[in-house]
Amino acid sequence: MSANISKATKKPAKSGRTIAVLLVVFVAFSALAIFQGDTKLKLGLDLRGGTSVTLAPKVASGGKVDKAAVDQAVAIIRQRVNSLGVAESEVSSQSNGDIIVSVPGNSSSRVVDLVGATAQLRFRQVLAVGAGNAASSATSSATTTSTKGGKKVTSPSAATFPAGVNAALDNAFKSLDCTIAANRQGGAIDDPTQPLVSCSRQGAEKYILAPAEVEGNQVSKASAVLDNANGNGWMVLLSFNGAGTNAFGKMTTRVTSLASPQNQAAIVLDGLVVSAPRINEAINSGSAQISGRFTQTDATDLANKLKYGALPLALSVQEINQISPTLGSDQLHAGLLAGLIGLILVVLYSVLYYRGLGLVSVGSLVVAGSITYLSFLLLGKWIGFTLTLAGIAGAIVSIGITADSFIVYFERLRDEVREGRSLRTAVETGWQRARRTILVADFVSLIAAALLYFFAVGGVRGFAFTLGLTTFVDLIVVFFFTKPLVTILSRVAFYSSGHPLSGLSAKSLGVVTHDGKDLL
Amino acid sequence: MARSSMAGLGGRLYRGEKSFDFIGKKRRFYAFSGLLIIISAVALGTQGLKLGIEFKGGSVFTVQSPSVTVADGHAALTSAGVTTETIVQKIGANKLRLQTTDLPQSTISAARNALSTTFKVDPANIDVQTVGPSWGKEITHKAIYGLIGFLLVVMLYLAMAFEPKMAIAAIIAVIHDVFITVGIYALVGFDVTPATVIGFLTILGYSLYDTVVVFDKVRENTKGITSTAKMSYSAAANLAVNQTLVRSFNTSVIALLPVASILFVGAGLLGAGTLKDLSLALFIGLATGTYSSIFVATPLLATLREREPAMKALAKRVSARGGVVETIDKNTAGVVTSTHSKDDHERGPRNQPKRKSRRR
Numbered sequence: 009m010s011a012n013i014s015k016a017t018k019k020p021a022k023s024g025r026t027i028a029v030l031l032v033v034f035v036a037f038s039a040l041a042i043f044q045g046d047t048k049l050k051l052g053l054d055l056r057g058g059t060s061v062t063l064a065p066k067v068a069s070g071g072k073v074d075k076a077a078v079d080q081a082v083a084i085i086r087q088r089v090n091s092l093g094v095a096e097s098e099v100s101s102q103s104n105g106d107i108i109v110s111v112p113g114n115s116s117s118r119v120v121d122l123v124g125a126t127a128q129l130r131f132r133q134v135l136a137v138g139a140g141n142a143a144s145s146a147t148s149s150a151t152t153t154s155t156k157g158g159k160k161v162t163s164p165s166a167a168t169f170p171a172g173v174n175a176a177l178d179n180a181f182k183s184l185d186c187t188i189a190a191n192r193q194g195g196a197i198d199d200p201t202q203p204l205v206s207c208s209r210q211g212a213e214k215y216i217l218a219p220a221e222v223e224g225n226q227v228s229k230a231s232a233v234l235d236n237a238n239g240n241g242w243m244v245l246l247s248f249n250g251a252g253t254n255a256f257g258k259m260t261t262r263v264t265s266l267a268s269p270q271n272q273a274a275i276v277l278d279g280l281v282v283s284a285p286r287i288n289e290a291i292n293s294g295s296a297q298i299s300g301r302f303t304q305t306d307a308t309d310l311a312n313k314l315k316y317g318a319l320p321l322a323l324s325v326q327e328i329n330q331i332s333p334t335l336g337s338d339q340l341h342a343g344l345l346a347g348l349i350g351l352i353l354v355v356l357y358s359v360l361y362y363r364g365l366g367l368v369s370v371g372s373l374v375v376a377g378s379i380t381y382l383s384f385l386l387l388g389k390w391i392g393f394t395l396t397l398a399g400i401a402g403a404i405v406s407i408g409i410t411a412d413s414f415i416v417y418f419e420r421l422r423d424e425v426r427e428g429r430s431l432r433t434a435v436e437t438g439w440q441r442a443r444r445t446i447l448v449a450d451f452v453s454l455i456a457a458a459l460l461y462f463f464a465v466g467g468v469r470g471f472a473f474t475l476g477l478t479t480f481v482d483l484i485v486v487f488f489f490t491k492p493l494v495t496i497l498s499r500v501a502f503y504s505s506g507h508p509l510s511g512l513s514a515k516s517l518g519v520v521t522h523d524g525k526d527l528l
Numbered sequence: 529m530a531r532s533s534m535a536g537l538g539g540r541l542y543r544g545e546k547s548f549d550f551i552g553k554k555r556r557f558y559a560f561s562g563l564l565i566i567i568s569a570v571a572l573g574t575q576g577l578k579l580g581i582e583f584k585g586g587s588v589f590t591v592q593s594p595s596v597t598v599a600d601g602h603a604a605l606t607s608a609g610v611t612t613e614t615i616v617q618k619i620g621a622n623k624l625r626l627q628t629t630d631l632p633q634s635t636i637s638a639a640r641n642a643l644s645t646t647f648k649v650d651p652a653n654i655d656v657q658t659v660g661p662s663w664g665k666e667i668t669h670k671a672i673y674g675l676i677g678f679l680l681v682v683m684l685y686l687a688m689a690f691e692p693k694m695a696i697a698a699i700i701a702v703i704h705d706v707f708i709t710v711g712i713y714a715l716v717g718f719d720v721t722p723a724t725v726i727g728f729l730t731i732l733g734y735s736l737y738d739t740v741v742v743f744d745k746v747r748e749n750t751k752g753i754t755s756t757a758k759m760s761y762s763a764a765a766n767l768a769v770n771q772t773l774v775r776s777f778n779t780s781v782i783a784l785l786p787v788a789s790i791l792f793v794g795a796g797l798l799g800a801g802t803l804k805d806l807s808l809a810l811f812i813g814l815a816t817g818t819y820s821s822i823f824v825a826t827p828l829l830a831t832l833r834e835r836e837p838a839m840k841a842l843a844k845r846v847s848a849r850g851g852v853v854e855t856i857d858k859n860t861a862g863v864v865t866s867t868h869s870k871d872d873h874e875r876g877p878r879n880q881p882k883r884k885s886r887r888r
Contacts, residue, residue: 456733
């Protein structure tokens, strides 16, 4: 037997080198991971608890999603979410325009209210205005204007207050400090039928505003234009629909004769005053222009806000997941338990069926597992990969796929031995044939994973990703670990001599001897 | 000892001493698959699929408290102003799962608060999943595109890597698997969620994996087959299935074990959810996938190839030479132990590895 080893191709030294290279690469990447400080897996919300909201832009049929608008919406939502002060909150957009908001650890309704509520754009008459700090009160600012009053005084206690303002509103106005960021979050309850006490977006002013008269959805068009002819610089043109034209006409007719600040119409967005232009004339035509030393950005922003409301896009809530930390850790534990049971079962089966070769597959699984874990760590850093429950499921399922490729090789190996080849030769010829099968089969798995990834939505994407990743890892392990290991084991005297305890003893390759015995 | 007998079986199957006649009885398998497909079609037509909230829109609340009852759950939802149909299930001893139709956000908050007071848990500890009604449409579209894209790409790939007829047979087997799996879902009334759909799509890859392994062997066995006239294409294909039978069995078992453990843990510990949905679809799909790669894909391939004039001529030549190996028509019995291998195994095409025999 030891005579006819001539045909065996690879030398064990080369195989040893292959494994050594794999080991060095692995250690290098591990060192990199430790060096980068990412030694903990990034867990998805379903494993740690939290809230995730998926929003999709509403697009007219056949229309396309405006990437810039999506980015702007993401920025606005991010601002809102950040006001919660939760670390690691994320707002991101997908290639199809979907916006995904995830707030770890917080499973209260607050997040959903913040994100889901598409704040309304409204036009309200300004009743009083003051500096943004807490000291100012409506009366002080109102004394200068109250004498002129509104033409329709309905408020009974308006002695020193401007029209429409009462003591309660004034108190609220007085106590409002717009220099505190928390008061400038917007999204507060904004009842259009009630007066509103609110800050300007930047916090420099605060306002008492009359009930809303024109709604944002009555604006039919808004655009930023550069008016060079009249030297007005950048300004915003807007037009209203039928109902809006009426309402805006009524409002402007009424306020234009009033004294400042009551001749101003505040544009209220998300509960905050975006702009409060003075109304110069009654506008009954349904189209208006807002001018006032705008930069191009200011004008475009304002036009966008008038057009879309708070967000530059109409968004619809697609999915909300509120997962308590308890459920999160339950799911994590269940996932890990399932993985453990699955692994034990696979290991048991391999060892019971393939004995010594089974140990090779167990070793290979350990290597594959380590590489996969390391990939999770590094990808978490590089591309923000987070492990979700579906991802864990993908990884567990892949235990089977990975072990499958060992089986394909082992069975080929045994086939070759059945063909009468020596063990050492069989290791090589069997590999030649198994390699092709493994490549084709894994390639099909990779195609499946890639397509699943591109066509999957939401959390299940993680499944496709881990499935693809682990298939790739499987290829690396089979080529650079399992095969070289088998080559080495088939050569080492201890194994090739068929020691009963060796992984490749005659007994371990029982098929041959057993069959031989059967036959003879 | 199960190993030894199994391993022994593998050896005998490999040498063709023991042979299951898969190709010869293909009509029986076609009929069986046809029956399954008809049942699936009927189930789909009459009962349809039971779609999860992801496809219809709605909310699912999960409450964990020692004192949950279904009646209290219903009462809490009603008190919160939920008037539409609700499904309340108890999971394990202390978990309650409440499913509603699409509700406005305010009602969802109210329901959460009502559940919080009823079962005395912090509202933040009540898990809520809400899905808009248009979500499912998007998922469905994407799944269908994914399916079509996958079938096309894989068909092209297999046609290039193997041969066009193998690609056709493999794809038909895959469609067969998905259809029957979906049919089982309709029949039993399992919930279909996006995780289930992903499971269905994953079956595609899995089912092909098995088929690829068998086809690879078929290709090897049939290489240059027309020049030797030793066996017909069907006989060679049948030998390939038998030779890879142990492998197919083992890969399927190994693939099923982790899926079964996910199913066990997912359904047992967590109740409804991603893990259960995914693994159930995979479990059923894997089982049908294993079946189809042995009983459907290869016989189909043989049927396709036997229609070629060259293969017809070969089959004729082989039978003229006295049927060295069984041809498809002759064996209608269940398990065939072909005559030649009983007495001819020593002279069989394979040498016996004497060295190893002695070592035992």
